[in-house]
Amino acid sequence: MNTRKRRRKGLTPRSEDFSAWYNEVVQEAELADYSPVRGSMVIRPWGYGIWENMQRALDDMFKASGHQNAYFPLLIPMSFIEREKEHIEGFKPELAVVTHAGGKELEEPYVVRPTSETIIYSMYAKWVQSYRDLPVLLNQWANVMRWELRTRLFLRTAEFLWQEGHTAHATEAEAEQEARLILGIYRTFMEDWMAMPPLTGLKSRSETFAGADRSYACEALMQDGKALQAGTSHMLGQNFARQFGLTFQSEEGREEYAWNTSWGVSTRLVGGLVMTHGDDVGVVVPPRLAPTQVIVTPIARSDEQAAVVMEKADGIVQALQRRGVRADVDRRRHLSPGAKFFEWERKGVPLRIEIGPRDVERGEVVVVPRVAGVSGARKEAVPEGDAVGGIGDRLEALQAQLLEAARDHREGMTFRGEVTSVEELGDLLDGGAGFVYSGWSGDPGVEERAKDATKATIRVIPGEEFRSATPPSRCIGGGEARMEVVWARAY
């Protein structure tokens, strides 16, 4: 009934309906919009700008660790995707298939790539003969399609953008090292750039990528207490190498199958960013990923004032840009200052500089950080020179604050201790827990039973740095624990 009012004046509060809040904020902040194509979205400039900054940061890290980019075809022969048995079992339900082209039915249908292991390793088989040709360390930035039944902007769409790294190695140890190296890169990226601290570790068998021996993952906790799988790195063993004849002659002259890894993160990260930092005012974008880090909003009555103020604003933006800050002026004359404030807060620009006649007179500007909580909080009048010089520090401080807040939130919603029954797990989750640590015997039956009863899954068998000081001794399904695991309900 007050939908109209709400649509203009604000979002559904997160506490009322997190899912509704998410849908609204993504559209209201102009990150993305629904498209005419079922389950497919349009990523708008603000959302795409965030993704571009993510891409740049990740791409630099991949390159720094010896990887190169390449590009493989969108269409994959059906027979390729069918070759690895578990792989096809995993993807079959969500394949889009091209059966006609050039006005004729094709002899062999193509699938629109849901992931590119098969076509990429078929090419590696052609390129690799000797151990001297290894390792192959390639990445591609691409779109993929998985025909999902239920979709949500950024989190799950039929088509999405991602990077997929595919490597081939001479030894198992080397491939294993690669898979872990990438997991570490993902974790660093999520912490340092997204201010989203994930748990990392190994996936249980049932959650392992179709066709992989082992999957590693980054699992981030969203504000509503649900986990988001934010990145995966797979040790594929020799499964694909065997199917595609990816062999090499070793130093000793033997013919051997190569060892592969594959790893990816997607535009889903943008959704994770929103659900990690957003508030009831709108999105909050960490400074390092913000397409615009500082928005200068001029305030003026008369045209004469506007000319003076605008000149000042331009000067400030130029000074900031010279310092490498992504700054911009909102020059629109038909919007009131207040309207502009709300708009940029909704979009999550980290810092706003207000500048009006009063400020020009005093040689000051007003600096306003986009902090979680109240709109327009913490306005501060700062001498113009100090403002320009201090922006870098302010942005870094905001970046650090966001990471700290996210980490506090994660820890605040994490339960560690002995959980000795599936019922107890359910109670903890219903009571507001996000991540629940427990012991596990390793029995898939226990995992399945817990999932049916609580809707939670084992998100990760945590890596060393995330394990409890005192490991749980009892399995959640009864009996003795053989390892520690982390449960959560997940996106």
Place this chain on the structure above:
RNA sequence: CGGGGCGUGGCGCAGCUCGGUAGCGCGCCUGCUUUGGGAGCAGGAGGUCGCCGGUUCGAAUCCGGCCGCCCCGACCA
């Protein structure tokens, strides 16, 4: 794929029960006045009422079919 909801100017909706050819808010355009937290007034543009068929003198409205989208549950980055 099961359950629910919705398709009416760009957006959000009313009108449908009880048939008579479409209305409101926001947005948009023009002008004037405004601008330190979502501006005001005046004038204006904009609609094959999702699609197909039926009933009727006449259908947004009644009937049948189809399509699409969104939300909730089983699979997935």
